[in-house]
Amino acid sequence: MPHNQTVGLQLDPDTERLLEAIRQQQGLDSLDQAAEFLARRRMRRAARKAAGPRAMYPVR
Numbered sequence: 674m675p676h677n678q679t680v681g682l683q684l685d686p687d688t689e690r691l692l693e694a695i696r697q698q699q700g701l702d703s704l705d706q707a708a709e710f711l712a713r714r715r716m717r718r719a720a721r722k723a724a725g726p727r728a729m730y731p732v733r
Contacts, residue, residue, distance in 0.1 A: 682708070684704070689704065692704045692707040692708055692711075693707070695707040695710060695711060
């Protein structure tokens with residue numbers, strides 16, 4: 674779902690280089706998208722960790 678709001682961030686050169694590398698690696702259009710990609714990835718990992726491992730067998 675596209676959002677029409679933007680947040681301006683002051684980035685230090687190291688963070689900007691990291692986001693640029695992620696942007697290129699993931700084929701994204703902007704550094705904002707790269708930052709959003711990393712934030713969503715972190716949230717998904719945290720949710721998975723909080724939910725615990727999935728059972729590899731039927732739970733009875």
